[in-house]
Every structure is written in C-alpha cells, then in structure tokens.
Amino acid sequence: MSGLFDSNSFKQWESENGDLFLYLDSLDECLLRIDNVASLLADELPKHPLTRLKLRIACRTASWPLLLEGALSKAYGADSFAAYELVPLRRCDVELALATARVQDVERFLKRIEDLNIESFAIKPITLGFLIETFMREDDLPTRALDLYARGCQILCEEQNESRRASGKTGSLAPLERMAIASRIAAATQLGNRYAVWTGTQAAPSPPEDIPIESIAVGSETDSRVIPLTRASVLESLDTGLFSSRGQQRLGWAHQALAEYLAARFCIRHNMPIQQLRTILFHPRRSRIVPQLRDVASWIALQHPDLFQEISQLDPEVLLGSAAPNLTDDQRAVVTDSLLRHCNEGQFLRVRGQIDPLLRNLSYSGLGSQIGPTIRDKKGSEVARHLAIDIARRCNVVELASAIADIALDSDEVLNLRNSAAFTIGEIGDPDTKVRLKPLVVDQEDDANQERKGAALFALWPGLISADELFACLTPRRAPNTYGLYWRFLEFSVLPNLKPGDLPAALRWYSAQQHEFHGPFEDLLHGILELALEHVDEGNNALLLAQALEPRIRTQGMINSGNLATPFETKLAASIEKRHHLLNALLPLLGGCQSFVLFHPLQLVYADDFDWLISRIVNGESPASIHLEVGAVVRFCCSWEAAKLV
Numbered sequence: 129m130s131g132l133f134d135s136n137s138f139k140q141w142e143s144e145n146g147d148l149f150l151y152l153d154s155l156d157e158c159l160l161r162i163d164n165v166a167s168l169l170a171d172e173l174p175k176h177p178l179t180r181l182k183l184r185i186a187c188r189t190a191s192w193p194l195l196l197e198g199a200l201s202k203a204y205g206a207d208s209f210a211a212y213e214l215v216p217l218r219r220c221d222v223e224l225a226l227a228t229a230r231v232q233d234v235e236r237f238l239k240r241i242e243d244l245n246i247e248s249f250a251i252k253p254i255t256l257g258f259l260i261e262t263f264m265r266e267d268d269l270p271t272r273a274l275d276l277y278a279r280g281c282q283i284l285c286e287e288q289n290e291s292r293r294a295s296g297k298t299g300s301l302a303p304l305e306r307m308a309i310a311s312r313i314a315a316a317t318q319l320g321n322r323y324a325v326w327t328g329t330q331a332a333p334s335p336p337e338d339i340p341i342e343s344i345a346v347g348s349e350t351d352s353r354v355i356p357l358t359r360a361s362v363l364e365s366l367d368t369g370l371f372s373s374r375g376q377q378r379l380g381w382a383h384q385a386l387a388e389y390l391a392a393r394f395c396i397r398h399n400m401p402i403q404q405l406r407t408i409l410f411h412p413r414r415s416r417i418v419p420q421l422r423d424v425a426s427w428i429a430l431q432h433p434d435l436f437q438e439i440s441q442l443d444p445e446v447l448l449g450s451a452a453p454n455l456t457d458d459q460r461a462v463v464t465d466s467l468l469r470h471c472n473e474g475q476f477l478r479v480r481g482q483i484d485p486l487l488r489n490l491s492y493s494g495l496g497s498q499i500g501p502t503i504r505d506k507k508g509s510e511v512a513r514h515l516a517i518d519i520a521r522r523c524n525v526v527e528l529a530s531a532i533a534d535i536a537l538d539s540d541e542v543l544n545l546r547n548s549a550a551f552t553i554g555e556i557g558d559p560d561t562k563v564r565l566k567p568l569v570v571d572q573e574d575d576a577n578q579e580r581k582g583a584a585l586f587a588l589w590p591g592l593i594s595a596d597e598l599f600a601c602l603t604p605r606r607a608p609n610t611y612g613l614y615w616r617f618l619e620f621s622v623l624p625n626l627k628p629g630d631l632p633a634a635l636r637w638y639s640a641q642q643h644e645f646h647g648p649f650e651d652l653l654h655g656i657l658e659l660a661l662e663h664v665d666e667g668n669n670a671l672l673l674a675q676a677l678e679p680r681i682r683t684q685g686m687i688n689s690g691n692l693a694t695p696f697e698t699k700l701a702a703s704i705e706k707r708h709h710l711l712n713a714l715l716p717l718l719g720g721c722q723s724f725v726l727f728h729p730l731q732l733v734y735a736d737d738f739d740w741l742i743s744r745i746v747n748g749e750s751p752a753s754i755h756l757e758v759g760a761v762v763r764f765c766c767s768w769e770a771a772k773l774v
Contacts, residue, residue, distance in 0.1 A: 133172055142176060149182045156191035170199035178203055189213055190327075190367035194376055213373045216251035216382070225253075229260050237263055243488070244273040244453050248383035249280040252369055258283055273453045274430065277389045281307055284369035284386075299364045301355070307390070308351045309344075309365040311397065314390035316344055317381070318424050319408055325366060328377035338378060341366075385423070385450055392427030392451075402434045409435075415442045426451040440466050445483060452489030460492045464519065468502055471512035484518055491523035504531050510542050517545070521552040529557045533564050536580070547579040551613065554587035562587040569593070569601040578606055582613025589621060595630035598622070599637035604649055619648035623655040628663045635660060635676045657696040664709045674714035681718065681725050681732070697730065704736055711737075715744075719752035723759025733760050 132138060141148040158165050173183070183200075187193075192211070201209045217225075219238075226234045241250050241259070246269075249255035258280065263269055270276055285306040287299065301309070313325060316339050326334035327341050334340050345362045349355045366379045370390075374380040381387040395405065409425045411418050417425045417439065426449040429436040436459065439446050444466035447455065455463065502508060502516040517535075520528045529552075535541050536549035550568060553561055568575075568584035575581055581601075589598055602622075605614060626634060634656045641653060660673040700707055711732065718725060726732045733741065741757050744750060750757070 133176075141180075145180070147180045147182055150184070152183070152185045155185055155187035155193075159191055159193070166193035166196040170196050174199065174203040188367060189373045190363060190371065190379055192373075197376070217253065217256065222250055222256060225256060226260065229264065231260060231264060237269075240269045244269060244271075244276060245385070245450050246273055246276050246280070248385040249276065251383065252284065254288055254369055255280045255283055271453075273451070277386075281310070281370065281386065281390060284382075285310065285365070288369075299367075301361060301364050302352070305349075305351045305353075305355050306365040306368055308349045308355060308397075309357065309362060310368070310370050311390040311394040312349055312357070313344055313362070313365065314381075314387045315394040318387050318391040318421065321420065324374040324378045324380035325362075325371075326378055327363065327366070332377075335378070388423040388450060389427050391424045392431070395428050396431050402432075402438070405432070405435050406438070410442075417443050417446045422446045423449040423451070430454050444470065445486075448483065448486035448489055452486065455489065457492040457494070460490050461494065461498060464490050464495065464498055467515060468499070468512050471515050472509045474509075474511075484522065487519050487522035490519055495519070495523055496525045496527045499525070500528055500531065503528060503535070506541070510545060513545060514548055517548050517552050521555050524556050526556050526558070529553060529561045533557065533561050536565060536583075537567065539574075543574055547575075547583060547613075550580045550583035550587070554583055557587060559592060563592050566593065566597075569597075571601075571603060571606070576606060577610050577612050578614035579612050582615070582617045585617045586613065586621060589617075590625040595626070595633035599633050602637065602652075604642075615648055618652055622652055623659070626656075626659055628659075628666060628669075631656075631660050631663065631669055632672055635672045639676045639679065654694045654696055657694070658699065661696055661699055661703075661706055661710065664706050670709045670713040673710060674717055677714060677730075678717040681714075681730060682721055684725065684729060701731070701734060707732070707734075707737070708740060715753040715757065716750050718756055719750075721756055723756055723763055726756070726760050727763070735764060738764055 138148070155165070162168075173181075185196075197211055203209075222238070223234060226237060231237055237260075240263070241247060246259070249259060259269065259276075282303050285303040299306075316322060317325070320339060322339040323337040324335075324339075325341055325344065326338040328334060330340065330342060341359060341362055345357045345359045347357055349357060355361060370382055370386055371379045372382045395408075400408075405428065409417050409421050409428070422445075425435070425439060426446050429439050429447060430451040436447070440459075440462050444463050447459075447463045499516040499519055502512055503520065505513070517532060519525070520532060532549045533553050536546050536553060538546070541549075550565060553565060565584040565587050568580050569588065571578065571581060585598070585601075602618070605618075638653060638656050657673070657676075660669055660676075664670045664673055700710070714732070738761065741761050745754060745757050745761070748754070
C-alpha cells in the first residue's frame with residue numbers, strides 16, 4: 129500500500145487540483161498474497177480527495193470483496209459508484225473473433241454452433257477459442273455436443289490466468305474436481321428449483337430462491353480422489369467461468385445450458401436408479417416431465433436407456449431439447465414415431481411455434497420413409513399430418529416434396545393443411561415441383577387470408593414466373609389488418625427481386641391500381657416509381673413512367689397517403705438529370721393542363737429547371753405543352769422562388 133499512497137505521483141496529485149485516473153487490475157490475485165488488501169483500501173481511500181480520484185478496480189466476480197464495495201459506495205456516494213460485470217460475447221463479437229482468427233467459412237461455423245446448441249460456449253472467450261481452434265484444425269466441430277459440453281466445462285474450470293499459473297496460485301483443486309463440485313451445485317440449483325448460490329454468512333438472511341453455500345459444503349464428492357466439500361472448495365468451484373454474479377454475495381450460472389448439462393452429469397455419475405429419476409423429473413400428477421427440468425431430463429435420457437424409453441413414450445417433446453443433436457438415428461426414429469402417435473391420440477403438444485425449430489433434430493437418413501405414410505394418409509389425423517409436413521420442411525426431406533405438393537393442390541384437403549404444404553414446397557421443393565403451384569397464385573374463395581397464395585408466390589418468385597405473371601396476380605389484400613404470408617411477400621419479396629427489365633410490367637400494373645394507401649401494398653407502389661426513376665434514362669422507361677403518372681397528375685390524384693415525401697419524390701427533387709428525362713416524356717402528355725398540375729400534389733418542376741424550361745420554350749421542343757411550360761415559368765417569376773433565379 130505504501131508503494132501507492134506514499135509515491136511521489138500520488139502525493140503530487142494530492143497537492144494539486146487535477147484529476148488522477150487510478151487503475152487497479154487483478155485485485156483477486158493481490159488477495160492471494162495480501163489477504164487484507166481490501167480492508168486496507170477501504171480504510172485508506174476515503175482519506176483522500178475522492179472527488180478528483182477516478183478509480184477503476186478489476187477483480188474476479190467470486191473474489192470481489194463486499195467490504196471494499198460498501199466502503200467505496202459510502203465514500204463516493206451512490207450516484208458516483210457502481211459495480212459492473214462483463215457481459216457475455218454478442219454475435220458480432222464472435223464474428224469479429226472469427227475474422228481475427230481468419231476462419232474462412234464464418235457462416236458454417238455459426239450454423240454448427242446453432243445446430244449443436246452450444247451457444248453457452250461461444251459466448252465465453254475461453255471456450256470460443258477452443259471452438260475456433262477445433263474448427264480450424266478439423267474443418268468442423270465434433271458431431272456430438274455431449275463431448276463438446278464435457279470438454280468445454282472442463283476448460284471453464286481450468287485456471288486461465290498466466291500470472292496465477294506462473295506463481296502456482298491455481299487453487300487446491302484440479303479442473304475435473306472443480307467440475308465435480310460444480311455438478312453438485314447444478315443438481316442442487318436445477319433439481320431443487322434454486323436460482324443462485326448464496327455465499328454470505330448464515331447470520332445474514334439469504335433470498336428464498338437461493339441455496340446457501342453451507343447446504344452444498346456437506347460431505348464429499350468423488351473424482352479421481354475423494355474431495356471433501358468445504359466452503360473453500362465450493363467457493364473455488366464458484367470462482368470459475370461456469371458462474372457469474374447475481375448480485376452481492378450471490379453467484380449463478382453463466383448460462384442455463386451449463387447448469388442443465390452438469391445437473392444431468394451429477395445424476396449419471398451417481399448412478400441414480402430409474403425409480404429415483406422418475407420421482408425427481410416427472411410431475412407427480414401427470415405423466416409429463418416437470419417443465420423446468422425438460423432439458424435436464426433430455427441430457428440424462430441421452431445417457432440412461434431406461435429413462436429415454438420412458439420419456440420417449442410419455443413426453444417425447446422433451447427429447448428435442450438441448451441434448452437432441454446427440455441422438456442416434458434409432459433414437460430419432462423412436463422420438464418421431466412417438467410424436468406422431470401422440471398427435472394421433474389427440475394429446476397436447478407444445479405451441480407449434482415453440483416446437484417447430486427443434487424438429488430439425490429429428491433428421492436422419494430413413495426419415496422420409498417413416499413420415500411419408502402419415503403425410504399421404506388423407507384419412508389420418510390432421511394434427512399428425514401437420515406435424516409430419518413440418519418435420520419434412522425442417523429436416524429438408526426433399527423426396528416427399530411431390531406428395532406434399534399434391535396436398536397443396538388438392539381442393540378436398542383441409543385448408544390449413546394445404547397452406548402448410550404450399551409453404552413447405554417453397555422451402556424444400558425443386559423447381560419442377562414449385563412450378564406445380566402456379567394455379568395457387570390467383571385468389572381463391574377458400575383462401576380468405578391469402579396464405580396459400582402468399583406461399584405459392586414465395587415458391588415461384590423470382591425465377592419461376594415472369595414479371596407479367598407476377599403482377600397479373602397481385603391484388604389488394606382481402607384482410608388488410610391481417611399479417612400473413614401474402615403480406616410478407618408484398619413487403620419483402622417483390623421489390624428486392626425486381627430487375628430493370630421488369631419495369632414495363634410493373635408500371636403497367638401501377639397504372640391499373642386504385643392505390644391502396646396502407647401497408648406493403650402502398651410501399652410496393654412507391655417502390656416501383658422509385659425503381660423506374662432510378663433507371664429512367666434507360667430504354668423506354670421514361671415514357672413508361674410518364675404514362676403511369678400522367679392520369680394521376682392530370683386528375684390531381686394523390687401519390688402518397690401522408691404528409692411526408694416518398695423516396696420517389698425526394699429523389700425526383702434531388703436529381704436534375706433524371707427529372708429532365710422524365711419531364712421530356714411527361715410534358716407532351718400533359719398538354720392542355722393548367723400549370724398548377726406541375727406543382728401539386730406532386731412537384732415536378734423546381735427553380736433549378738427555370739433555364740431548362742426557357743430553352744424548351746424558345747426552341748419549340750414541345751408545341752403540345754408550350755402553354756403549360758410558359759405557365760410554369762410565369763409561376764416562378766411571380767413567386768418567392770424568383771429570388772433564387774437571379
């Protein structure tokens with residue numbers, strides 16, 4: 129302490145009026161050597177002018193001394209003091225790390241992380257490094273998430289600090305021993321419905337949702353040796369990358385998936401019999417897994433054949449959870465069969481939106497043969513057929529595309545089943561199968577919300593229907609306030625895929641519309657004008673755009689429904705060259721109109737066009753519109769805009 133507070137730099141700062149920025153790094157390491165350093169700092173710091181001392185202290189979460197925090201909070205005041213914990217890595221941080229490591233196929237790496245459900249390791253710098261190293265060395269990640277979880281948790285239990293390793297201050301436990309204690313903590317929190325571990329004293333009241341550390345520090349654990357469970361050994365396990373802060377004297381799991389895996393590991397390593405597992409995992413009055421324990425149960429079932437058999441028969445959705453990427457092909461077949469059986473029996477499955485992304489975990493080589501009969505069975509359960517189609521879509525079972533297309537086109541099939549089938553073809557169908565959906569792009573009486581139409585359009589555009597065919601079937605939405613596939617198609621798929629060569633069809637369609645001023649239909653109308661203006665100097669686009677605008681300008685029709693200018697109007701005002709291309713084609717069409725049509729509701733000429741209009745009039749470039757152009761010049765001369773012309 130004397131090296132800091134008695135130093136010349138510190139004393140000079142005290143005698144002056146400036147600020148001092150003081151950074152104290154690795155307080156946890158200092159505590160290993162000077163165990164009373166926190167109390168020394170708490171006593172000494174308030175003696176100095178803290179209003180000018182900008183203090184930053186870095187420390188491990190589990191080692192952070194509350195004595196020091198309390199003293200600093202009191203000395204600085206609640207408004208000037210705060211304790212923070214580093215947040216997990218974000219996706220953009222992971223992408224930056226991949227770029228720095230020069231990983232070639234970033235998207236494939238991220239997709240493998242998602243498929244294996246190991247985001248809990250990607251968000252930690254230490255284990256992310258392990259994943260990147262493995263991916264670059266083997267050009268992939270191991271297919272068994274079980275192996276990755278085992279290795280990743282062990283890495284998080286290792287001492288990574290080089291300074292601590294060099295000085296031999298790595299603790300009394302080996303990484304696997306810390307992991308064994310962490311597994312006991314996981315079992316206590318997950319199976320005991322507890323949120324965090326309370327590390328405060330027994331005299332202090334602990335939150336009811338926490339488990340006191342004394343409840344864990346009882347007895348022993350076994351790894352390569354018998355490990356006495358003491359407060360110190362439990363704290364050493366809590367002081368690893370597996371845990372993060374939940375507030376003062378509270379430590380919880382850095383990621384829920386780590387807790388679930390380790391809780392299952394505890395059950396397996398202690399050879400819990402099936403009778404005990406039933407009591408712990410299943411709801412006492414229902415033959416279903418307790419919802420909070422679904423992922424713990426899936427990890428146990430993966431390694432416990434008897435429990436797998438029971439869960440697959442009674443609650444098969446559980447097996448689609450965190451452990452699902454580790455299922456064998458035989459296990460996937462069992463789970464698929466049980467899910468379909470539950471549907472046939474009318475048993476409740478989770479909300480479709482929740483289970484749908486997990487269905488990808490059922491993929492295996494024989495899946496098409498297994499679910500094909502259910503899909504084709506017109507007399508079978510509608511719910512089971514829905515599920516089978518969803519499985520085919522999520523698992524990309526392309527050999528069933530033709531049978532699914534038959535359902536979409538069959539007017540005798542159930543409406544919702546046809547809609548689902550049409551959407552699935554857009555996802556897994558080949559071009560020949562997708563083309564079969566062309567009859568569905570026109571409005572049909574039984575397609576009230578235009579879901580099937582939207583699904584067919586997604587499958588066909590772009591590439592499988594022409595722009596003329598596309599615009600021939602685009603109509604205002606039947607249910608303007610309903611969000612669905614047709615709504616999404618109008619908003620996200622038409623404009624991004626329009627090419628300059630499609631403009632003639634698009635502008636003809638624009639001219640025929642009554643202009644529905646709400647939602648994606650209006651956006652589509654404006655987008656066509658914007659694209660046409662962007663390419664107005666190409667081919668016959670100027671005349672086509674002029675012909676589309678002329679009726680609305682002549683009749684003073686609205687171009688948009690609000691007071692804000694559309695991107696078309698903004699770009700028209702900003703680009704003199706494009707505006708003149710359009711006006712050369714448009715002015716002759718407006719012959720006989722009064723000059724005000726050039727200013728309202730869509731302003732077509734600006735002060736910057738004054739000399740250009742004079743030149744047209746003098747040279748007689750457009751006899752049909754000369755009176756219109758003269759009128760525009762007169763309006764400029766008689767308005768405040770004239771001041772800009774001098």
